[in-house]
Amino acid sequence: MGALVGWGVVTVLLLAGCGERGETHTPDGRVIIDYWEKWTDFEGDAMQAVVDDFNASQDRIFVRKLTVSQIAQKLMLATAGGNPPDVAGLFDYNVATYAERGALLPLDTRFEAAGMSADDYIPSVWDVCVHRGHVWALPTTPATVALHWNRQAFRDAGLDPDQPPRSIAELDDMAEKLTVVELERGGETVQVRYPELTDAEKQSKDFRIVKLGFSPNEPGWWKNQWGYWFGAEMWNGQDEVTADSPENIAAMRWHGGYTEKYGIENMQRFGASFSGSFASPQNPFMDGRVAMVLQGVWMYNFIDRFAPTLDWAAAPFPSVDPDNLPGVSISSCDVIVIPKGSKHPDAAWEFIRYVNSRQGMERLCLGQRKFSSLREYSDGFLERHPNPYIEVFIDLANSPNNHTFPQTSIWTEYNIELNVAADRVFGGIATPEEALKYTDDRMQWKLDRELRRWEMTKDARLAEWEQQ
Numbered sequence: 001m002g003a004l005v006g007w008g009v010v011t012v013l014l015l016a017g018c019g020e021r022g023e024t025h026t027p028d029g030r031v032i033i034d035y036w037e038k039w040t041d042f043e044g045d046a047m048q049a050v051v052d053d054f055n056a057s058q059d060r061i062f063v064r065k066l067t068v069s070q071i072a073q074k075l076m077l078a079t080a081g082g083n084p085p086d087v088a089g090l091f092d093y094n095v096a097t098y099a100e101r102g103a104l105l106p107l108d109t110r111f112e113a114a115g116m117s118a119d120d121y122i123p124s125v126w127d128v129c130v131h132r133g134h135v136w137a138l139p140t141t142p143a144t145v146a147l148h149w150n151r152q153a154f155r156d157a158g159l160d161p162d163q164p165p166r167s168i169a170e171l172d173d174m175a176e177k178l179t180v181v182e183l184e185r186g187g188e189t190v191q192v193r194y195p196e197l198t199d200a201e202k203q204s205k206d207f208r209i210v211k212l213g214f215s216p217n218e219p220g221w222w223k224n225q226w227g228y229w230f231g232a233e234m235w236n237g238q239d240e241v242t243a244d245s246p247e248n249i250a251a252m253r254w255h256g257g258y259t260e261k262y263g264i265e266n267m268q269r270f271g272a273s274f275s276g277s278f279a280s281p282q283n284p285f286m287d288g289r290v291a292m293v294l295q296g297v298w299m300y301n302f303i304d305r306f307a308p309t310l311d312w313a314a315a316p317f318p319s320v321d322p323d324n325l326p327g328v329s330i331s332s333c334d335v336i337v338i339p340k341g342s343k344h345p346d347a348a349w350e351f352i353r354y355v356n357s358r359q360g361m362e363r364l365c366l367g368q369r370k371f372s373s374l375r376e377y378s379d380g381f382l383e384r385h386p387n388p389y390i391e392v393f394i395d396l397a398n399s400p401n402n403h404t405f406p407q408t409s410i411w412t413e414y415n416i417e418l419n420v421a422a423d424r425v426f427g428g429i430a431t432p433e434e435a436l437k438y439t440d441d442r443m444q445w446k447l448d449r450e451l452r453r454w455e456m457t458k459d460a461r462l463a464e465w466e467q468q
Contacts, residue, residue: 026062028059030059030060030061030062031060031061031062031344031347032062033061033062033063033064033085033086033087033344033348033351034064034066034085034086034087035051035063035064035065035066035085035086035087035088035089035348035351036066036068036071036074036075036085036087036088036089037065037066037067037068037071037089038067038068038069038071038089039067039089040067042301042367043141043368044067045367046363046364046366046367047089047140047364047367048065049364050355050360050363050364050367051063051065053359053360053363054351054354054355054360060347061347061350061351063087063351066085071088071089071090072090075090075098075103075339076098076101076103078339079103079339079340079341080103082341083341084340085339085342086338086339086342086344086345086348087337087338087339087342087348087351087352088336088338088339089140089334089335089336090137090334090335090336091332091334091335092128092137092332092333092334092335092404092405093128093332093405093411093412093415094335095128095129095131095136095137095335095337095407096407096408096409097409097411097412098136098337099131099132099136100131100132100409100454101409102340102464103339103340104136104137104337104339104340105337105338105339105340105342105345106134106135106136107136107137107138107338107349107352108134108135110349110353111135111138114353116353116356118130119375120374120375120376121139121373121374121375122373122374122397123398124142124397124398124402124404125139125142125333126139127404127407128332128333128335128404128405128407129335130407131407136337137335137337138335138352138355139333139334139336139373140333140335140361140364140373141333141334141364141365141368141370141373142331142332142333142334142365142370142371142372142373143296143297143331143332143333143370143393144296144297144329144330144393144396144402145222145294145295145296145297145317145330145331145396146295146296146297146314146315146317146329146389146392146393146396147164147165147294147315147317147318148285148292148293148294148295148312148313148314149164149291149292149293149312149314149315150285150288150291150292150310150311150312151311151312151313152288152311153178153288153291154174154178157177157178157193157213158177159174159177159178161311162313164292164313164315164318165292165318166318166322167318167319167320167321167322168229168254168318168319168320169320171214171292171318174213174214174292175212175213175214175291175292176195176213177193177194177195177213178193178211178212178214178291178292179193179194179212179213179262180192180193180194180209180210180211181193181194181197181207181208181210182207182208182210183197183201183206183207184206191210194213194262202261205262205265205266207266208266208269208270209262209266209267209269209270211288211289211290211291212270212284212289212290212291213290213291213292214290214291214292215267215271215290216254216255216258216426217255217267217271217422217426218271218284218285218290218293219278219293219295222294222330223255223419223422223423223426224415224418224421224422225418226252226254226255227245227247227250227252228328228330228401228403229251229317229319229320229325229328230247230248230250230251230254230319230320231247231319231320231321231325232247232248232251233245233247233403234248234414234418235406235447237406239447239448240447241414241440241443241444241447242440243414243417243418243421243436243439243440243443244433244436244439244440248432248436249432249433249436250320250432252421252422252425252432252435252436253425253432255422255425256426256428256432258426259426259427259428260428264426264427264428267426270289273289274289278302279302279306280306281306281307283302283306283307286302286303286307286310287307294317296393297369297370297371297387297390297393298368298369298370299314300369300386300387300389301368304386314389314392314393315389315392316328316392316395316396316399317329319401325401326399327395327396327400327402328399328401328403329396329397329399329401329402329403330403330404330405331396331403331404332404332405333404336352338352356373356374358372358374358376358378359378361373362377362378362381366381366384369386369387370393371385371390371393371394371397408447408450409450410443410446410447410450413443413446414439414443417439417442417443418439420435420439421435421436421439422435
């Protein structure tokens with residue numbers, strides 16, 4: 001958990017109608033604004049440094065940063081109870097839901113009065129801050145995902161460590177060469193690379209995975225969104241869910257193909273050996289058991305901490321058609337908002353604006369070892385950045401084939417349903433067509449319901465937003 005300066009670590013327990021949170025002014029007369037944030041450890045330390053800089057930069061406002069777990073649920077509960085903090089950090093996928101439930105203050109008027117513009121930001125970062133034509137949040141730390149590979153594992157398998165796969169087909173081929181299995185041959189236990197197995201041994205799957213070249217289920221955080229690398233979309237941006245599109249079906253078939261190849265029991269046994277070990281030396285990529293993985297810009301931090309001698313590199317994750325579908329990635333962004341009911345919205349906005357200054361943004365993002373949400377960088381920012389592949393992630397953020405989480409209030413449920421579908425296919429319980437058709441039907445019904453609700457309330461809601 002990150003060190004919090006001045007006020008300590010506060011565990012926030014919320015009930016509707018809970019009381020005041022202490023002093024409203026510092027001894028020297030500055031108004032205190034409460035800022036709830038989810039980060040701990042070095043990420044929390046990085047934001048605390050920005051808070052300290054802001055508090056030292058003026059003598060009217062004092063930001064009191066509180067670390068809050070499960071922030072999305074607790075902030076909604078506090079807002080409904082009329083006792084929210086003045087400013088809060090959320091995830092990008094929370095914005096649409098919070099906005100449509102009337103839990104945020106729109107920032108349009110303040111944003112325009114400050115002379116700020118959408119053109120100041122990386123487009124994919126800016127998009128997640130806007131919903132139904134209004135600005136609800138400003139970005140803090142962005143991230144994209146890319147292929148990470150173990151260069152020494154490539155050498156051991158006879159592959160060029162400087163040539164990552166360019167296509168899904170090349171990825172699958174390299175993954176086989178990087179995979180090492182153990183089995184009984186002639187009364188002896190031997191270890192061989194997967195291509196060295198006989199057809200009968202491959203068919204029987206009577207072996208144990210020792211090292212795996214790649215698994216679409218590791219770490220499993222994006223197993224429901226592989227369709228992007230096959231040219232899919234999750235919805236049409238308005239009124240249609242597209243879970244069972246041909247591209248998504250192809251991606252899900254590829255995903256399930258790994259258990260067909262290596263065997264569901266072998267894959268489950270291998271995965272169980274490192275379950276829950278992401279932020280540790282036992283992470284399967286960092287300890288050499290998995291040679292290639294899809295991971296975010298944050299992975300550098302964990303490699304640096306737990307496997308500093310690892311010889312690794314990063315590049316765009318290959319798509320099914322690299323010539324026509326280059327630079328595919330998924331981006332996400334933490335955001336900062338003013339909850340409805342904030343007692344000091346103007347002071348909260350002043351802090352948010354400072355965080356979104358070049359000075360504040362670069363201090364935060366360099367502290368978390370991410371790239372800035374802003375288009376322009378200060379001289380030396382990239383040179384000072386410790387991640388040697390930071391420009392790979394920046395380029396992916398600006399790629400036309402980069403995808404953000406769908407900005408719809410049903411995304412949280414949709415995400416869960418897609419995960420269930422991926423698990424059913426990976427486990428051989430359902431075909432891709434069956435799993436995704438079921439998901440599509442369920443989520444289309446929920447999207448239709450949400451759109452009907454919006455039509456019933458939009459006039460009043462839009463009028464309310466315009467007045468705030």
